[in-house]
Amino acid sequence: MTGPTPNTVLPAAPPGRVRRRRLTGSQSLCEIALAGALVIFTAPILWMILLTFQTDRAIISMSWEFQFTVQNILAILSPDEPFRTQTLNSIAIVAGTVILCGIASTLAGYSLSRLRMNRWLKYLVAGSCAILPLLPPMALVPGFYVTLIQTGLLGSLTGLILLNTILNLPFATLLMKIGFDEIPPALQEAASIDGASDLRTFTTIMLPLVAPSLITTSLITAIMTWNEFLMGLTMTSGGTTSPLSVGIASLVQPYEVRWGQLAAIGSLAVVPIMIISLVASKRIIAGMTRGAVK
Amino acid sequence: MTAYRRLFAFSNLSTLPFLVLVIGIAGYSWVQVVVMAFSHLRIEAGQFVWSAAGWDNFIAIMNNPLARYSIAVTAVFVAATVILSVAIGIGLALLVERSRRLARVSQIILLWPAIVAPVVVSLIWLLILSPNIGVLNKLLETLFLPSQDWLGTEIGALFAIILVDVWHWTPVTFLMIYTALCGLDGEAIEAARCDGASEWQVIRHIKLPMLMPAILGTVFIRAVMGVKAFDEMYLLTTGGPNNATTLVSLHIRDVFFDQLNYGYGSAFSVLTVVLLSLAIALVLAIRALRRSRFLNPMREANSQ
Incomplete structure (x- = not known):
């Protein structure tokens, strides 16, 4: 009765293969159904990316013909078109919103989670975090429009950064509050016993610890801002003042639609985000579900 | 004095950016929406001209089949x-x-x-x-x-x-x-x-x-x-x-x-x-x- 000798022990299967047992009937049915669903959810996006490389003639033709051309991409990137400026606008708006929203949500989330703050102030902040996401943005548009006219910010990037920050701030604050909740309270107590002020505890202890939550929050904010359309549409006059999402919409003209270029600019807006999602899917999912469930 | 200092403690001040943005700008804008809802608004020479409308706008909604x-x-x-x-x-x-x-x-x-x-x-x-x-x-x-x-x-x-x-x-x-x-x-x-x-x-x-x-x-x-x-x-x-x-x-x-x-x-x-x-x-x-x-x-x- 000896134990298994090294000869008889099977080589350890790599972790990925452990689960690859043979599939039972109902199991493979389940895999097939899921694969079908995945095709339905991805095919429309892939079709647009495919059309990016087709000529308009091939797209309009009723038969199936495929070529490969980069003409559409070159066309929308040419200096005559506003899309370069619009892409830069979008990047500037995203950067500004992520920074502003990051600062405001981290500070507010810290107070909500960790500090003994004025009770009424707490109700006010928590209440607006709960109510603002329920309001349709369109219902606020008339008010924002007038406010921006009064402050002279209508049509400016600053105005759009402010509005995007406002729209994302309640959710971001909630995410940051949850992030601070997860830090063990002992650390904060230790710092305050050692005589650190609230501000000092915040900057030297809490901020480094909450960095992962801040990255998640910033990712979600960045994606939402990059995709934002309504404020860009209503608060700018189009052309080179607007973000990329509005530029895309302006390509759909009633009479002459440049289908290939339309697909190309759509891909331009989508592919960066899809690449980010491949790298950071865990974070995005965590941000989307964590904030929503609570 | 202490109450005054407590109000301006870091714990309260840190909500200031949030309050300015959400209560300040969004709240103010929402008030504008409500005021406009009860006003007749025209643009004359690039300026808004307001006049009180009572419930006129809401009555107009009731009478609009598309609404x-x-x-x-x-x-x-x-x-x-x-x-x-x-x-x-x-x-x-x-x-x-x-x-x-x-x-x-x-x-x-x-x-x-x-x-x-x-x-x-x-x-x-x-x-x-x-x-x-x-x-x-x-x-x-x-x-x-x-x-x-x-x-x-x-x-x-x-x-x-x-x-x-x-x-x-x-x-x-x-x-x-x-x-x-x-x-x-x-x-x-x-x-x-x-x-x-x-x-x-x-x-x-x-x-x-x-x-x-x-x-x-x-x-x-x-x-x-x-x-x-x-x-x-x-x-x-x-x-x-x-x-x-x-x-x-x-x-x-x-x-x-x-x-x-x-x-x-x-x-x-x-x-x-x-x-x-x-x-x-x-x-x-x-x-x-x-x-x-x-x-x-x-x-x-x-x-x-």
């Missing part, structure tokens, strides 16, 4: 998209949980529709549904089936925006329900399996009841998202044909920015928010009633 229609069609849109996307989301979550080979990749791939810009979503579906160049008609013709013109007919366009919205947001319902499903207590499920319950019985009698809180939460979130919907329809149908897909948001934009009827547009905004608040209050009231022991004496016994 009433837009509320009704939004209700239909919300009901259809919520039911479909939550049902498909539950199905996908159960499939992914059972799947061995596709579980990881599904989570990444199913994220894609949800993070694509809504404008691009409508563009993607324009490339599919367009009667002239859409791939759907190419497919139908290849299969010798009659071609479709959904975007050109009233019912078809409504069907199309529901389809697009469900495609766009089902990934979110999937993610929420799947997260809840992974967090379920495995013991009850294991026990049921040991007692010989079939997979369907496990789903029907164990998993779905345990998932109910997550499902209801998802329904709530999706319903609010449905009321907010704007971007996809703006490009895909522009509210047409014959205003058949004029959701509340599209109606507000049209009145405020195309017809420059500021008072009416703001009044409709206020009305939308009031109706939404009433609906949410109703949901909360029903939930509170169902939780109270008065209406549900069995609950005590069940929970023990």
